[in-house]
Amino acid sequence: EAQVTQNPRYLITVTGKKLTVTCSQNMNHEYMSWYRQDPGLGLRQIYYSMNVEVTDKGDVPEGYKVSRKEKRNFPLILESPSPNQTSLYFCASGSGTLHFGNGTRLTVT
Amino acid sequence: GENVEQHPSTLSVQEGDSAVIKCTYSDSASNYFPWYKQELGKRPQLIIDIRSNVGEKKDQRIAVTLNKTAKHFSLHITETQPEDSAVYFCAASWEYGNKLVFGAGTILRVKS
DSSP: OOOEEEEOSEEEEOTTOOEEEEEEESSOOSEEEEEEEETTTEEEEEEEEEETTEEEEOSOOTTOEEOOSSSSBOOEEESSOOGGGOEEEEEEEEESEEEEOOOEEEEEO | OOOEEEEOSEEEEETTSOEEEEEEESOTTOOEEEEEEEOTTSOOEEEEEEETTOSEEEETTEEEEEETTTTEEEEEEOSOOGGGOEEEEEEEBSBTTBTOEEOOOEEEEEEO
16 A cells, blocks of 8 residues: 555654654655644645755754655654644655655654 | 745535635746645645646536636635535645645535
């Protein structure tokens, strides 16, 4: 089954404790992206990747890192999470049409 | 960069009525305009899209219209049903799906 898999689905952490949200797709897509969803603000792009070892900032990249060492994986790294990064995060991949993962609800206290 | 504005933020309609959601975009180079539906607690999913060489596209009860001159596009849902209740996002891109910029979303409630 073609899908984008994110883990974990829910995560509660404390300020400053490094975390990684994983994202994997099995559709051989070159393009992958991370979004955060906040009420009233829609889906805002954090980082995107056009291919392996090619990443670029989206609209809200501050406080986040990504890597793209393999085509299928695109992890999102928060080196020092802060409460303003509490949000719902979506990974997506696509070749034209974007396919979204199930989301990761992150709470930073 | 691209900026997409979406209106209204919430929309309530009676079952069977039509619903219209409107979006405007700022970058005249944008050429791809998808609409996503997000049901409560679920991921956004594409419901219809249109490219800039087409003025209108229809798929059963949903249709999208595009006015390139005015830089706006709209989603039309006819004969609304309770299962149409969801958040709808419009988006725009000049790279066919890459670097999509989303609107803020519209909460559609269909009352039965």
